[in-house]
Amino acid sequence: MEILSNAILGLGVALSLTNLTYCFFGVLLGTLIGVIPGIGALTAISMLLPVTFYLDPTTALIMLSGIWYGTSYGGSTTSILLNIPGTPANAITCLDGYPMGQQGRAGVALFMTTIASFAAASIGIVICMVFAPVIAAYALRFGPPEYFAIILFGLVAASTISNGSPIKALAMVVVGLMAGSVGMDVYTGSLRFTGGATELMDGIGLVALAVGIFGVSEIIMSVGQKVGTVISAKDITFRSMLPTRRDMRDSVGPVLRGTGFGTFFGTLPGTGPSIAAFIAYATEKRVARNRRNMGNGAIEGIMAPEAANNAADQASFIPTLSLGIPGSPTMALMLGALMVHGITPGPNLIAEQPSLFWGLMMSFWIGNLMLLVLNIPLIGIWVRMLTIPYNLLYPAVLVFICIGVYSIGNSTFEVMVTAGFGLFGYAVRYMGYPVAPLLLGFVLGPLLEEHFRRALLVSRGDFLVFAGSGISVAFLLLTMLLLIWGGWSSYRDRRALFT
Numbered sequence: 001m002e003i004l005s006n007a008i009l010g011l012g013v014a015l016s017l018t019n020l021t022y023c024f025f026g027v028l029l030g031t032l033i034g035v036i037p038g039i040g041a042l043t044a045i046s047m048l049l050p051v052t053f054y055l056d057p058t059t060a061l062i063m064l065s066g067i068w069y070g071t072s073y074g075g076s077t078t079s080i081l082l083n084i085p086g087t088p089a090n091a092i093t094c095l096d097g098y099p100m101g102q103q104g105r106a107g108v109a110l111f112m113t114t115i116a117s118f119a120a121a122s123i124g125i126v127i128c129m130v131f132a133p134v135i136a137a138y139a140l141r142f143g144p145p146e147y148f149a150i151i152l153f154g155l156v157a158a159s160t161i162s163n164g165s166p167i168k169a170l171a172m173v174v175v176g177l178m179a180g181s182v183g184m185d186v187y188t189g190s191l192r193f194t195g196g197a198t199e200l201m202d203g204i205g206l207v208a209l210a211v212g213i214f215g216v217s218e219i220i221m222s223v224g225q226k227v228g229t230v231i232s233a234k235d236i237t238f239r240s241m242l243p244t245r246r247d248m249r250d251s252v253g254p255v256l257r258g259t260g261f262g263t264f265f266g267t268l269p270g271t272g273p274s275i276a277a278f279i280a281y282a283t284e285k286r287v288a289r290n291r292r293n294m295g296n297g298a299i300e301g302i303m304a305p306e307a308a309n310n311a312a313d314q315a316s317f318i319p320t321l322s323l324g325i326p327g328s329p330t331m332a333l334m335l336g337a338l339m340v341h342g343i344t345p346g347p348n349l350i351a352e353q354p355s356l357f358w359g360l361m362m363s364f365w366i367g368n369l370m371l372l373v374l375n376i377p378l379i380g381i382w383v384r385m386l387t388i389p390y391n392l393l394y395p396a397v398l399v400f401i402c403i404g405v406y407s408i409g410n411s412t413f414e415v416m417v418t419a420g421f422g423l424f425g426y427a428v429r430y431m432g433y434p435v436a437p438l439l440l441g442f443v444l445g446p447l448l449e450e451h452f453r454r455a456l457l458v459s460r461g462d463f464l465v466f467a468g469s470g471i472s473v474a475f476l477l478l479t480m481l482l483l484i485w486g487g488w489s490s491y492r493d494r495r496a497l498f499t
Contacts, residue, residue: 003129010358013058014366019359022055022063027367030070031374034087035078041071041087045333057341058356062363064334069121069313069364072273073371076113076306080106082397084215089273089309091210091439092281096294096301098218103297107241110379112251112299113306114372120259120307121368124314127263129361142268144455145466149475150268151448153279155441156479169437172428176441177448179204186450199413208405208417209442213435215401216422219394221429241379247299254284254300258307265308266315273309273316278440280308286485314364321345321357 013019033044044067052060075090080097093113100109142150155173182193183203194200243251258280265276281304288300295301320331322345338345343353350357405414425435459465466472 006354006358007129007362009355010360010362013355013359014062014362018056019059019062019363020366022059023066023363023367024370026063026066027070027073027371028374030067031074031371033067034071034074034076034090041068041330044071045330049333049337052337053340057338057343058359060337060341061334061356061360062367064337065317065360065363066367068330068334069310069367070371072306072310072313073114073117073375076117076302077110078215080109080113080302082215083218084397084401085210088206088210088439088443089277089312090306091214091274092277092305092436093302094214095281095436096296096298099295099297100299100302105297107379108243108247109299109302111241111376112243112247113302114375114379116251116255116258116303116306117310118368118372119255120262120311121314121364123259124263124266124311125361125364125368128314128318128364142471143469144451144458145469145472146475147268147451148448148455148466149472149479151444151451153475153479153482155444155448156482168433172433172435172437173441176438176443177445179209179438180442180445181449186446187453197413199411203446204417204442205405205409205414206443208414209421210439211401211405212418212421213425213438215397216418217425217429217435219398220422220426243299250288250290250299251303254280254288254304255307257283257287258304259311261304262308262311262313263315266312267318273312274443275440276308276312277305278436278443280304317360321349321360 014023029044030041033041045064048064048067052064055063071087072089075085075087076093076097078084079090079093080101083094083098085091085094097109097113100106155177178193180203182200184191184201191201258276261280261283262273262276265279266273281301284300284304285294288294288298288304290298290300316331317334320335335345343349343356401418402415405418406412428438429435455465456463466476
């Protein structure tokens with residue numbers, strides 16, 4: 001009954017005309033930002049942060065939150081249509097979303113990702129409302145050894161993300177780790193592998209790397225090829241966007257599993273939607289009914305990661321609001337917006353600011369419903385992008401990529417980095433190496449190093465610290481089992497190929 005009364009309180013706050021207006025503005029802007037590669041929620045929220053100083057704190061947080069989870073909806077659009085991730089969290093959607101688009105099922109893919117996003121976000125909101133205090137307390141039990149074990153598990157899982165040789169996938173993970181080590185050492189402040197370039201002091205940009213290896217490399221590979229239109233404008237109808245019964249049946253499990261991963265990783269500071277999406281996809285590669293088709297347009301390959309990143313978007317507010325620990329730079333901006341208004345996030349926030357917390361929770365429902373209504377009618381417009389002649393579409397895409405990457409730091413160096421990774425992505429894809437594990441290694445590498453070194457500092461160099469916690473031991477065992485399972489699956493597939 002207490003949750004019901006709190007929900008009614010929050011609904012009254014969220015349904016005010018002012019909050020509804022700013023919620024709609026936030027989700028609409030988030031969708032548009034997600035569709036444009038390279039910009040991202042962080043840039044948009046940074047630009048709008050001064051505006052929130054003149055708003056009520058609840059209204060400000062509702063608007064900024066709408067931008068945050070709205071980008072996940074929009075980010076899948078270019079991943080499916082152009083093989084260019086709108087946000088880093090949508091990068092893994094390219095692996096099956098783009099092949100679906102090339103098979104003439106772009107409308108179905110966009111429709112299903114919208115449904116997956118809404119379902120996962122709804123489940124994530126319920127978990128936030130019911131289990132926020134419990135999950136927040138459990139997250140406090142994670143120290144450097146536990147984080148190291150989880151991240152190591154994610155890196156090993158990366159070898160199962162793409163089809164082909166696990167050795168090649170692990171090699172790309174190593175390349176990602178090397179790229180992630182560029183920049184200033186977090187403990188000593190010394191520069192590593194920068195080659196004297198001051199622009200690399202803060203490391204290689206994630207957006208430049210992701211857009212380069214996925215988007216630019218795809219455009220380079222298509223140069224010189226005769227690319228025809230997969231569909232015509234007259235074929236784009238609402239009926240063509242509806243999934244089959246098999247699509248619906250094959251989507252239920254991935255959505256539930258992806259939501260579980262997203263909720264779990266969303267509550268852990270420093271992880272977030274990107275890691276949740278990658279691990280959700282890696283899991284589907286092993287447990288999905290249609291796993292042999294993963295990477296070639298399987299519906300499971302878009303439902304699981306999209307559910308994971310949207311659930312993580314909602315769950316990431318748990319450590320931010322309940323513990324005062326931002327899990328990402330975007331959440332740090334949310335934290336700053338509250339502190340400007342004199343509100344200190346922490347364990348007492350729910351008790352001291354019930355209208356803010358529960359108003360925000362209920363605004364998530366309203367915002368996701370707005371996104372559902374907003375995105376489904378736009379699917380036909382997005383799919384029509386595929387009817388634009390290739391020689392007109394992709395030069396325009398390159399221009400938007402350059403503008404988006406340049407706008408992050410007003411730096412031509414970032415554009416050059418994007419071009420460099422585009423050429424590198426083309427080269428490794430031509431040789432049969434998967435590029436998705438590189439991105440995961442790049443994202444997780446710095447975190448792996450940081451928690452490894454921190455754990456050894458705390459234990460004064462004793463490696464047994466990684467066996468001193470049930471959580472870390474469990475994840476290390478899961479990593480070992482995943483290696484054994486991957487080796488056995490590869491052996492079984494190879495034996496079946498030659499028999």
